[in-house]
Amino acid sequence: xxxxxxxxxxxxxxxxxxxxxxxxxxxxxxxxxxxxxxxxxxxxxxxxxxxxxxxxxxxxxxxxxxxxxxxxxxxxxxxxxxxxxxxxxxxxxxxxxxxxxxxxxxxxxxxxxx
Amino acid sequence: xxxxxxxxxxxxxxxxxxxxxxxxxxxxxxxxxxxxxxxxxxxxxxxxxxxxxxxxxxxxxxxxxxxxxxxxxxxxxxxxxxxxxxxxxxxxxxxxxxxxxxxxxxxxxxxxxxxxxxxxxxxxxxxxxxxxxxxxxxxxxxxxxxxxxxxxxxxxxxxxxxxxxxxxxxxxxxxxxxxxxxxxxxxxxxxxxxxxxxxxxxxxxxxxxxxxxxxxxxxxxxxxxxxxxxxxxxxxxxxxxxxxxxxxxxxxxxxxxxxxxxxxxxxxxxxxxxxxxxxxxxxxxxxxxxxxxxxxxxxxxxxxxxxxxxxxxxxxxxxxxxxxxxxxxxxxxxxxxxxxxxxxxxxxxxxxxxxxxxxxxxxxxxxxxxxxxxxxxxxxxxxxxxxxxxxxxxxxxxxxxxxxxxxxxxxxxxxxxxxxxxxxxxxxxxxxxxxxxxxxxxxxxxxxxxxxxxxxxxxxxxxxxxxxxxxxxxxxxxxxxxxxxxxxxxxxx
Numbered sequence: 277x278x279x280x281x282x283x284x285x286x287x288x289x290x291x292x293x294x295x296x297x298x299x300x301x302x303x304x305x306x307x308x309x310x311x312x313x314x315x316x317x318x319x320x321x322x323x324x325x326x327x328x329x330x331x332x333x334x335x336x337x338x339x340x341x342x343x344x345x346x347x348x349x350x351x352x353x354x355x356x357x358x359x360x361x362x363x364x365x366x367x368x369x370x371x372x373x374x375x376x377x378x379x380x381x382x383x384x385x386x387x388x389x390x
Numbered sequence: 391x392x393x394x395x396x397x398x399x400x401x402x403x404x405x406x407x408x409x410x411x412x413x414x415x416x417x418x419x420x421x422x423x424x425x426x427x428x429x430x431x432x433x434x435x436x437x438x439x440x441x442x443x444x445x446x447x448x449x450x451x452x453x454x455x456x457x458x459x460x461x462x463x464x465x466x467x468x469x470x471x472x473x474x475x476x477x478x479x480x481x482x483x484x485x486x487x488x489x490x491x492x493x494x495x496x497x498x499x500x501x502x503x504x505x506x507x508x509x510x511x512x513x514x515x516x517x518x519x520x521x522x523x524x525x526x527x528x529x530x531x532x533x534x535x536x537x538x539x540x541x542x543x544x545x546x547x548x549x550x551x552x553x554x555x556x557x558x559x560x561x562x563x564x565x566x567x568x569x570x571x572x573x574x575x576x577x578x579x580x581x582x583x584x585x586x587x588x589x590x591x592x593x594x595x596x597x598x599x600x601x602x603x604x605x606x607x608x609x610x611x612x613x614x615x616x617x618x619x620x621x622x623x624x625x626x627x628x629x630x631x632x633x634x635x636x637x638x639x640x641x642x643x644x645x646x647x648x649x650x651x652x653x654x655x656x657x658x659x660x661x662x663x664x665x666x667x668x669x670x671x672x673x674x675x676x677x678x679x680x681x682x683x684x685x686x687x688x689x690x691x692x693x694x695x696x697x698x699x700x701x702x703x704x705x706x707x708x709x710x711x712x713x714x715x716x717x718x719x720x721x722x723x724x725x726x727x728x729x730x731x732x733x734x735x736x737x738x739x740x741x742x743x744x745x746x747x748x749x750x751x752x753x754x755x756x757x758x759x760x761x762x763x764x765x766x767x768x769x770x771x772x773x774x775x776x777x778x779x780x781x782x783x784x785x786x787x788x789x790x791x792x793x794x795x796x797x798x799x800x801x802x803x804x805x806x807x808x809x810x811x812x813x814x815x816x817x818x819x820x821x822x823x824x825x826x827x828x829x830x831x832x833x834x835x836x837x838x839x840x841x842x843x844x845x846x847x848x849x850x851x852x853x854x855x856x857x858x859x860x861x862x863x864x865x866x867x868x869x870x871x872x873x874x875x876x877x878x879x880x881x882x883x
Contacts, residue, residue: 283440303591304599306691310615311608323603325596339446339615345590345599345691351844351874354431371437379427381687383446383614 277334277363277388282371284387285361287334294334294388295320295362299327302355306343306380313338334363334388342373343380353377359386415791417454424450425656426649435641442640442659443633445621445667446614449680451660456668492756492782492801493581493707493742518576522560556583564716579709586703595698602694606687613683617676621666624673628666635662703744710763711736718816722860725819734813735763736775752784766813778805794839805829811858830855831864844874 277294278286287294298307305326312318316336322329332338342357353376360370375382415423425447432438441447562576587594621629636659643651667673713736718729740758747753760775782801789795807826815822831854838847847869854864 281439282436303593304595304602306599306603306606308603308606308608308611310611314615314619323600325593325599337615337618339444339611339618341610341614341687343687343691345695347589347591350589371440372433373437373440374431374433376427376431379424379431381610381684382428382441383444383611384440385444385615385618 277361277366277369279369283384284389285334285363285369287363287388287390288365290335290390292334292364293331295329295331297327297329297360297362299358300355301326301358302344302346302352304345306345307357308341310338310340335390337385337387340384340386341381342375342384343382344375344377346377348377350377354379418451421448421450421454422653422657422660425660426652429640429652429656430647430649434645435643438640438643439637442636442656444614445617445629445663446680448660448663449617449677449684452664452667452677453681455660455664456674492754492780492803493705493740494744494754518562519565520560520562522558524558525554556586557581564714575712577709577711579707581705581707584704584706586705587701588698588703590695590698592698595694598694598697602690605690610680610683610687613676613680617673617680620673620676624670625666632659632662632666635659699750700746702746703742705742705744707738707740707742707758709736709738709740711738711760713812718812718859722818723862727859728817728820730766730812730814730816732766732813734765736760737763747783750786754782754784756780762809762813769814771809771813775809775811776805776807778803780804792841794841796839797837799833799835799837801833801835803829803831803833807858816859825859825861827861828855829858846872846874848872 277288277292280286285294298305300307303326305324305328307328309318309330313332313336316332316334316338319331319333320329340359344355346352346355354374357373357375358370359372360368362368373382373384425441428441428447429438432441558581560579560581562578563574564576565574590599639655639659643655647655667677713733715729715733718733719727721727738758738760740756743755745753745755757779759777761773762771762775765771765773780801780803782799784797784799787796787798806828810816810825815824817823831852833850833852835848835850838849839845840847848871850868852864852866852868854866856862857864
């Protein structure tokens with residue numbers, strides 16, 4: 277798997293298995309993912325209060341939604357989701373999404389193509 | 391007298407003037423505001439592009455601008471965003487120089503500053519400067535050099551450090567030039583959060599958020615994905631070209647764009663998308679389904695936030711009050727006043743309870759007692775000086791354009807003086823007079839924020855049956871300024 281840009285990735289071969297790990301730097305974790313991803317399905321889904329692990333078989337495309345619940349009076353003005361993808365070969369790659377206070381949810385499309 | 395009149399004038403003028411000038415933003419403007427926030431929060435152009443090339447992020451704007459696409463839908467715009475009114479920057483309510491009837495349950499996370507004029511129960515109006523902070527949080531912020539990282543680091547520490555972080559302090563100083571003493575320290579206080587889970591980021595709410603996530607499911611990304619699919623199938627060329635133009639538009643922004651630049655860019659991208667989707671009733675139906683999914687998502691989040699905001703707060707506060715001869719008036723209508731030569735300092739113990747009321751309002755209840763730190767060598771003065779109970783009802787007012795959300799507060803206090811307030815009787819025209827008994831007062835307070843700055847200006851009006859040393863009805867206006875330093879340290883690097 278190779279990173280083309282923040283949300284587009286080139287897979288090395290059909291049916292390449294990709295793992296996705298998403299973490300948020302401040303509770304609560306409010307990310308959700310199109311279900312099922314287009315032309316694929318989610319496998320091995322594991323969640324914690326601040327993270328999530330999913331696996332899927334590429335190629336596929338899916339939308340993701342990232343939200344926040346920062347207290348209005350907090351001086352912290354954004355939180356950050358970090359998304360990391362790992363293919364069967366090549367280095368891991370990913371992106372980060374800053375969600376500003378009062379600025380969620382943010383919709384992002386992730387594309388994995390041959 | 392001038393301050394009293396000035397406070398009255400401001401109190402009477404501020405509300406109608408501010409509301410009269412307030413311009414209500416349209417749903418389309420609010421949608422653009424949110425897009426500006428989203429784009430501005432990203433670190434660079436590469437991270438801005440994914441936001442402006444996803445049509446789902448423009449749904450609120452499309453729904454707002456295209457009237458026939460609304461079909462009764464109300465765009466979801468963070469209805470849960472309520473002004474937090476349980477936070478205290480100024481002196482403890484029981485301290486001598488404060489213009490507040492009560493202490494609040496929450497204090498600034500890092501550092502706060504207040505300049506106050508007024509002393510609700512005392513006979514001489516004081517000017518005090520108050521510094522309020524949290525030792526553990528300041529140390530963590532200095533060590534980690536990043537506000538967010540210091541917050542996260544501290545909350546991953548052991549129970550002892552987390553408990554230390556629940557303790558905040560305040561120190562106040564007299565500014566009055568007429569003060570007869572050289573000592574400018576007016577007092578100090580410690581505040582401990584016994585029970586405070588009002589922060590949605592608290593681990594205490596993990597199970598609540600797990601339930602909320604379960605209710606949210608994948609309906610929002612599914613709806614957004616459906617919009618992507620129909621645009622790719624029905625408008626393949628137009629949608630691909632729109633994404634390319636959006637990419638180019640956002641990359642043309644300066645490295646650190648201003649809000650105006652971003653707003654122009656996202657409006658151009660949004661209007662460009664509107665030109666495509668408005669031609670197809672089928673696509674507009676999908677747009678409405680995304681808007682519905684956003685509204686449902688927001689409602690679930692609002693419900694969780696409401697549960698968190700309804701949780702009670704219980705805090706304990708200790709205040710040391712340094713009394714001075716300046717606390718006693720030199721004259722009253724009855725004649726010249728002579729204060730005791732030696733005036734003992736005071737210790738106040740206060741339990742604070744914050745309770746959610748209705749429609750975002752907050753009720754704060756204080757109960758406390760004050761003791762003398764030392765007793766006069768003559769006479770039979772008891773150790774306990776007074777008992778006091780006070781309550782405050784805070785109501786958040788609607789947002790004023792370019793100012794922020796003001797708060798209107800109503801409070802009352804009953805203080806029963808068991809002993810003479812200065813430890814010994816004062817003399818009026820050389821005749822010793824007793825000043826024990828009850829003091830009751832009522833206060834209304836308007837707190838005006840300065841948007842995005844952490845600055846607030848409280849203006850209050852107080853009516854009391856008497857003060858500590860003068861048994862005459864008192865009507866007083868006060869004004870102050872507070873600053874929550876947290877806002878300085880939280881800006882993204």
